[in-house]
Amino acid sequence: MFKFIKNKINKVYNQFTKKISSIFTNNKLDEKFLKELKILLLSADTGITTTNKILKNLKEKISNKTINNLEKAKEELEKILIKTLESNIQGEVKENKIIMLVGINGTGKTTFAAKLANQLKNNGKKVLLVAADTFRAAAVEQLKNWGEKIGVEVFTPKENSDPASVIFDGVTKLKNQDYDNIIIDTAGRLQTKTNLMRELEKINRVIKKVLPEEKITTYLTVDSMLGQNSFEQAKIFKDVANLDGIILTKLDGTGKGGIVFSITEELNLPIKYITFGEKLNDIKKFEAKEFVFDLLND
Numbered sequence: 001m002f003k004f005i006k007n008k009i010n011k012v013y014n015q016f017t018k019k020i021s022s023i024f025t026n027n028k029l030d031e032k033f034l035k036e037l038k039i040l041l042l043s044a045d046t047g048i049t050t051t052n053k054i055l056k057n058l059k060e061k062i063s064n065k066t067i068n069n070l071e072k073a074k075e076e077l078e079k080i081l082i083k084t085l086e087s088n089i090q091g092e093v094k095e096n097k098i099i100m101l102v103g104i105n106g107t108g109k110t111t112f113a114a115k116l117a118n119q120l121k122n123n124g125k126k127v128l129l130v131a132a133d134t135f136r137a138a139a140v141e142q143l144k145n146w147g148e149k150i151g152v153e154v155f156t157p158k159e160n161s162d163p164a165s166v167i168f169d170g171v172t173k174l175k176n177q178d179y180d181n182i183i184i185d186t187a188g189r190l191q192t193k194t195n196l197m198r199e200l201e202k203i204n205r206v207i208k209k210v211l212p213e214e215k216i217t218t219y220l221t222v223d224s225m226l227g228q229n230s231f232e233q234a235k236i237f238k239d240v241a242n243l244d245g246i247i248l249t250k251l252d253g254t255g256k257g258g259i260v261f262s263i264t265e266e267l268n269l270p271i272k273y274i275t276f277g278e279k280l281n282d283i284k285k286f287e288a289k290e291f292v293f294d295l296l297n298d
Contacts, residue, residue, distance in 0.1 A: 015045050016295055024070045029062060030111045031038055035072070037077075039291070044258030050265040054080055066271040078296055084261050085271070085288035095120075096215040098171065098182050098207060102200070102220035104233045105188035106247030112221055112275055113185045114146035115283040121152055125180040130170035132203075133187045143185055150280065163187050163199065175210055197240040205245050219272060221247045224259050230248045238267055245272035248286070260291065 028035040034055060041051040057080050061067045062236050067076055099111045099116070110133070117127045129147055133139035134157045139275045147154035153171060157166040167184055186203070207216060220237050237243065246263055251274050260271055271286040 016040070016107050017297070020074060020296060024074045028069065029068070029070055029073060032148045033073075034059065037144055041258055045262065046258030047262030047266060049109045050084070050258075050262040053265065054084065054261070074296065076285075078292055081261060081295075082288050082293045083129075085264050085292065087264060095181065096217045097174070098184070098211070098214055098216045100186060100203070101221060101247070102186050102218060102237055103188055103247075105136065107188065107221040107223040107226075108247075109133075109188060109221045110142050110146070110185050111278070112247050112249060112273070112283070113143065113183050114150060114152075115275060116273070117146075117152045117183055118280045119148040119283060120181050121150065126178060128170065128174060128177075128179045130167060130181045130182060130184045131156045132166045132184050134161055134163050134166060135187045135189055139185065139187075140293070163297045164202045167203055168210060171207050171210045176200065190274055193236050193240060196236065200241050216242075217244050218242060219245055219247050220269075221249055222259075222263065224248050224251045234263075238269065243269055245270045247271075247273050247275070249257060249275045251276045260286075 019266065020037075023033065023036050023040060027036065035119050037058075038051060042048065046054070054077070058067075058073065058076060062073070067073050095164055101113055103109050113129060117129055120127050127295065129143055129152055131140040131143045131154055140156055144154050144156060146152075153168045155166070163186060170182060173179075184203075187199075204216065207214070216243055220234060220241070220243050222234055234246075246267065246269050248260060248263065248271050259272075263269065263271060273283055273284050275283050
């Protein structure tokens with residue numbers, strides 16, 4: 001279960017769990033109950049569209065008498081939330097050899113790259129990190145420092161290199177040497193949709209030029225602390241990139257755990273991992289049933 005994480009991300013669980021426990025304890029199954037539940041979901045950053053859909057499903061069960069008490073209402077809410085999260089999950093997390101991380105600056109791409117590399121290394125994989133954020137020198141240095149700390153090789157750019165050329169050289173290194181995985185940390189500058197599309201297309205072309213048969217796993221990092229404000233940028237990336245899932249970062253810094261539901265519902269993408277701290281082991285493959293159970297139960 002997520003119990004060991006629950007202690008770490010208590011802002012998410014404590015604020016939401018205590019309030020929802022109160023709603024299901026101190027109310028009758030009426031409009032006041034539904035209104036309080038709606039307010040709580042919105043305050044947890046579940047989003048208007050997702051919140052309305054959740055409540056619509058719950059109201060339908062109440063109207064047709066399938067639910068006639070608060071205990072059953074809570075059980076049904078748990079089922080609805082799990083279904084929301086699982087609607088876009090396609091089995092176990094299975095990365096391809098090439099893993100590319102995209103997202104705007106500050107969403108935790110570089111730190112997640114290190115955490116994932118460390119996890120893969122601990123599972124017996126030989127990993128190469130590629131510092132392709134050539135627009136931000138600090139990102140390259142950060143990744144180099146992480147690589148030294150975890151004992152994973154980091155491929156760094158030559159002076160005045162562009163991201164695509166760095167990735168070309170990194171993937172060539174993967175082809176010629178015995179690596180199990182390559183993790184590419186891309187640039188995260190806010191760009192126009194057209195420029196972003198061209199950059200990602202260029203990156204994919206150079207990868208395919210070296211390894212035409214190799215599939216690419218592309219993850220979008222989303223900062224949970226930004227809540228709904230991160231969605232406009234996330235939608236742009238979804239429109240221009242073939243995304244395989246969401247990495248929800250910095251979940252320890254906010255009480256707005258409801259963002260996991262709006263992400264899966266509104267972006268139509270599965271959450272693959274969550275991160276919740278600065279330590280290397282503060283990373284977890286996302287499991288919907290465990291997350292929802294701990295969210296709703298003390």
